[in-house]
Amino acid sequence: MEEKCEDIIxxxxxxxxxxxxxxxxxxxxxxxxxSKVDGVAGETHSIDRLKIPSVRLxxxxxxxxxxxxxxxxxxxYYATAFPIASMLASTWNKEVVERVGMAIGNETREYGVxxxxxxxxxIHRNPLCGRNFEYYSEDPVLSGEIAAAFVKGVQSxxxxxxxxxxxxxxxxxxxxxxxxxxxxxxxxxxYLKAFEIVVxxxxxxxxxxxxxxxxxxxxxxxxxxxxxxxxxxxxxxGFVMTxxxxxxxxxxxxxxxxxxxxxxxxxQAIPFGRKDEVEEILKxxxxxxxxxxxxxxxxxxxxxxLIKTPSFKNYAYSNKPNLTENAKISYEAGCEGVILxxxxxxxxxxLDTKLAVFGTSQLETIKGGxxxxxxxxxxxxxxxxxxKEAGLRIDEKLRVIYENYIExxxxxxxxxxxxxxxxxxxxxxxxxxxxxxxxxxxxxxSNDMALLVISRxxxxxxxxxxxxxxxxxxxxxxxxxxRVSSRFHSQGKKVIVVLNIGxxxxxxxxxxxxxxxxxxxxxxxxxxxxxxxxxxxxVNPSGKLPTTFPKDYNDIPSKNFPGEPVNDPLTISYDExxxxxxxxxxxxxxxxxxxxxxxxxxxxxxxxxLNVSSLNNSIKISFEIKNVGSFAGKEVAQVYIKAPLGKxxxxxxxxxxxxxxxxxxxxxxxxxxxxxxxxxxxxxxxxDWILEKGEYELRVGSxxxxxxxxxxxxxx
Ligand code: BGC
Numbered sequence: 001m002e003e004k005c006e007d008i009i010x011x012x013x014x015x016x017x018x019x020x021x022x023x024x025x026x027x028x029x030x031x032x033x034x035s036k037v038d039g040v041a042g043e044t045h046s047i048d049r050l051k052i053p054s055v056r057l058x059x060x061x062x063x064x065x066x067x068x069x070x071x072x073x074x075x076x077y078y079a080t081a082f083p084i085a086s087m088l089a090s091t092w093n094k095e096v097v098e099r100v101g102m103a104i105g106n107e108t109r110e111y112g113v114x115x116x117x118x119x120x121x122x123i124h125r126n127p128l129c130g131r132n133f134e135y136y137s138e139d140p141v142l143s144g145e146i147a148a149a150f151v152k153g154v155q156s157x158x159x160x161x162x163x164x165x166x167x168x169x170x171x172x173x174x175x176x177x178x179x180x181x182x183x184x185x186x187x188x189x190x191y192l193k194a195f196e197i198v199v200x201x202x203x204x205x206x207x208x209x210x211x212x213x214x215x216x217x218x219x220x221x222x223x224x225x226x227x228x229x230x231x232x233x234x235x236x237x238g239f240v241m242t243x244x245x246x247x248x249x250x251x252x253x254x255x256x257x258x259x260x261x262x263x264x265x266x267x268q269a270i271p272f273g274r275k276d277e278v279e280e281i282l283k284x285x286x287x288x289x290x291x292x293x294x295x296x297x298x299x300x301x302x303x304x305x306l307i308k309t310p311s312f313k314n315y316a317y318s319n320k321p322n323l324t325e326n327a328k329i330s331y332e333a334g335c336e337g338v339i340l341x342x343x344x345x346x347x348x349x350x351l352d353t354k355l356a357v358f359g360t361s362q363l364e365t366i367k368g369g370x371x372x373x374x375x376x377x378x379x380x381x382x383x384x385x386x387x388k389e390a391g392l393r394i395d396e397k398l399r400v401i402y403e404n405y406i407e408x409x410x411x412x413x414x415x416x417x418x419x420x421x422x423x424x425x426x427x428x429x430x431x432x433x434x435x436x437x438x439x440x441x442x443x444x445x446s447n448d449m450a451l452l453v454i455s456r457x458x459x460x461x462x463x464x465x466x467x468x469x470x471x472x473x474x475x476x477x478x479x480x481x482x483r484v485s486s487r488f489h490s491q492g493k494k495v496i497v498v499l500n501i502g503x504x505x506x507x508x509x510x511x512x513x514x515x516x517x518x519x520x521x522x523x524x525x526x527x528x529x530x531x532x533x534x535x536x537x538x539v540n541p542s543g544k545l546p547t548t549f550p551k552d553y554n555d556i557p558s559k560n561f562p563g564e565p566v567n568d569p570l571t572i573s574y575d576e577x578x579x580x581x582x583x584x585x586x587x588x589x590x591x592x593x594x595x596x597x598x599x600x601x602x603x604x605x606x607x608x609x610l611n612v613s614s615l616n617n618s619i620k621i622s623f624e625i626k627n628v629g630s631f632a633g634k635e636v637a638q639v640y641i642k643a644p645l646g647k648x649x650x651x652x653x654x655x656x657x658x659x660x661x662x663x664x665x666x667x668x669x670x671x672x673x674x675x676x677x678x679x680x681x682x683x684x685x686x687x688d689w690i691l692e693k694g695e696y697e698l699r700v701g702s703x704x705x706x707x708x709x710x711x712x713x714x715x716x
Contacts, residue, residue, distance in 0.1 A: 104118075161205060165243055582596035
């Protein structure tokens with residue numbers, strides 16, 4: 001391989017080398033011709049004389065994003081919509097996520113794409129980041145492990161994954177110019193850590209550098225980040241590409257170790273002051289500013305990977321991935337990612353339950369977020385159809401009222417569905433409180449129970465707001481909850497709330513008014529079916545929160561989001577440092593609404609027999625989990641470490657590893673053994689990792705605040 005690359009490079013002219021490093025411009029946008037695979041986000045230059053084909057790159061984290069229809073043939077190219085990344089992380093199940101990766105990888109290959117622009121593993125630093133749905137967790141170990149499983153799955157199909165956005169890209173506001181100021185310690189322990197795990201464990205073919213600056217230097221132009229850390233420290237062997245139109249200097253990008261510039265022709269999108277990258281780089285080579293050796297290195301980094309792609313191998317893709325099989329995988333992953341937040345003796349419900357379903361998202365169910373993380377599936381099973389498919393009896397009259405209401409409202413100027421630039425939809429949230437008291441009373445009398453759907457959308461390009469209608473429920477949502485629950489409760493009937501959302505919202509102030517809360521997330525094309533099967537108990541919920549739900553927005557650690565100056569931020573300082581998510585809430589004793597790692601089940605589990613032994617540099621931890629309830633189910637065991645007081649401050653506890661059991665029948669026991677490396681216990685201090693001496697507490701929990709077993713180990 002190495003020789004083959006050297007040989008090809010030795011035959012390339014300087015012009016060919018440079019063209020190879022810069023994409024052809026965004027296919028199908030501006031005056032660029034569409035790609036053969038319409039809808040891909042990028043494509044590389046071919047060099048016919050050397051038999052180098054062009055290679056295609058497409059998003060994204062919840063499934064392959066290509067155009068579902070091509071005008072010339074009328075044929076369809078639908079791709080499966082999988083649960084959003086936060087929901088994949090909520091499964092805490094690496095095998096399931098690996099299968100999702102395999103399915104997406106298979107669709108990538110069979111639709112003629114070579115590199116999937118996913119996974120995205122920025123950290124849930126603030127609940128309002130518009131792209132949190134594309135990201136996994138507030139914790140780097142959960143993020144990194146889930147992403148590694150995803151990458152392994154994708155790449156097992158002979159296509160590449162691209163891990164993005166490297167690094168510290170935790171907001172959309174000002175994303176193309178913001179300077180993210182982060183300490184070395186927070187970088188190493190939190191923001192870089194997630195990427196480090198994936199790079200070391202799954203060897204992704206490529207990494208996408210982020211839009212933002214990191215401590216003063218654009219990530220795509222940051223030698224320390226791309227060369228010292230990524231390549232030298234972690235041994236990354238793939239290639240680095242920019243995010244689309246990122247940075248401001250292609251020569252600095254190449255010098256920093258950012259091998260590929262995407263999508264090319266930045267002047268088309270950013271007309272002021274941007275020149276043709278190919279011309280700029282060629283000039284720099286001619287003047288000696290950029291050594292040809294550096295070009296060769298970048299070309300080699302890319303070529304080594306591209307040689308493995310289906311396009312290079314002339315793979316005859318079928319355009320016929322197995323959408324039926326992949327739908328099953330999407331369903332299975334979604335079932336494992338649903339989180340039961342509250343259940344006062346309501347769920348599961350029996351099939352003869354008559355349900356009155358409230359909320360417009362029973363019909364306008366949200367499958368995922370918008371932007372490059374969107375998908376174009378063959379269908380989306382909405383909530384109402386999913387409930388019916390599960391065998392539940394739905395109040396049809398109420399459904400028809402909602403149908404008519406939505407149709408009428410979507411024709412008004414204020415609530416019509418709009419197309420944003422790049423073809424992304426904007427679907428305004430409809431007012432929810434439009435039924436009369438008499439109507440609600442009537443539906444309470446003629447049904448056994450109420451189910452109320454609350455939904456939110458978010459997407460690339462903008463952040464969410466700490467306001468009613470977004471982070472907080474709107475007044476009309478609260479009114480609907482109040483009116484429905486008072487009418488149903490006065491007749492002794494229960495109310496279930498389903499959250500069809502992509503990110504954290506406020507729950508604490510209204511949760512006492514209702515009887516059960518199901519966090520359905522945005523589960524992809526099978527969303528409704530997944531909910532139906534959870535409600536009737538065909539599936540026992542086993543998801544756990546990958547992110548804290550705080551009681552109030554004012555409780556969060558990242559208070560300065562989205563930076564300074566407030567209206568058009570140029571800098572964002574990560575002042576909370578390593579105290580992100582539960583690391584903050586636990587250490588500073590701030591009570592959340594629902595803690596990291598939390599999630600209920602229809603059964604209960606007992607933890608027993610913790611044994612901890614250390615051998616050389618590793619710690620062996622074994623324990624047992626028994627299903628002591630009467631319902632088959634799966635449990636997620638989480639292993640946290642509480643470090644001793646040492647030279648540097650530490651969070652109260654940190655997740656180090658986790659294990660999801662198989663489906664345990666009532667009475668069944670699973671023996672679990674996990675291992676840690678002593679190096680997992682280190683902290684970053686000054687310019688290096690240190691392992692502090694003393695007594696470490698090992699905590700095995702069903703959530704971060706429900707620790708069931710403890711043991712200690714002494715390091716001296
Ligand atoms: C996004 C990336 C995406 C790329 C190509 C950018 O705007 O930040 O995540 O992969 O576009 O669509």
